[in-house]
Amino acid sequence: MKRSWKHICVAAACALSLLLGGCSLTNRKAANTLTADESGSLTQTIVEQMDEEISEDDLKAYINEKISAYNDANDAESISLRSCKISSSEARIEIVYKTCDDYSAFNHMECFLGTISEAKEQGYTFDTALIDGKGEKADNETISERANEWMVMIVEEPMNVKVYDKVLYTTDNAEITGRLTAAANLKQATGQASDDAVESVEGASVSSSSSIVEADPVEGSDSSEIQKKISSMTELNTERAYIIFK
16 A cells, blocks of 8 residues: 555654754764865765665655755755665765755754854853863863864764864864764754654654654845854853864
């Protein structure tokens, strides 16, 4: 019997909890990667176990529907689906975001990419220990002196991060894993959803205890307006990882 679109949407939403979620699952090893390039765009690589009944075409349609809704609301092609493949019940999805603001607004998760000085202007603080690949603490004076040239990427989800130049330091809730890579070892992200929240997908309810929250489009294409929505979350805490690189 042919399954309904409602069934497809609900199953896909459950499988893609980290894609559209407001919070991440605890005690879960980060398998997803966020890659930044020099233009400021981000590529999100998602690896998720899928319901074996969901086809690749159904999954693509579901994701593209969400992306189109966001782009239409912002009157810009800010997000695109680069690839979506299912193999052995595992989905591998790549989504490209024009800016960190687009990533934050679409996923309801905080993300920053810019110089240390720019991060400070946005209200981020650097009064916590920053550690290099050998476990040695960074000198605060050096951080201040290089604030206009060194970059920082800030995330609040457990994930792998790849940047375009050498990683120098991370906060103690992350670790350097390669010349261009780091892992944010966060236990749980600080998303907008409560554990008891419930979402309706095409008339069917999905509990956000599975980390499901609709990624509602943000009106207006001005990135400064998007930034206002995350400006209240800019104080450093243990659920936000900093990755500093050249």
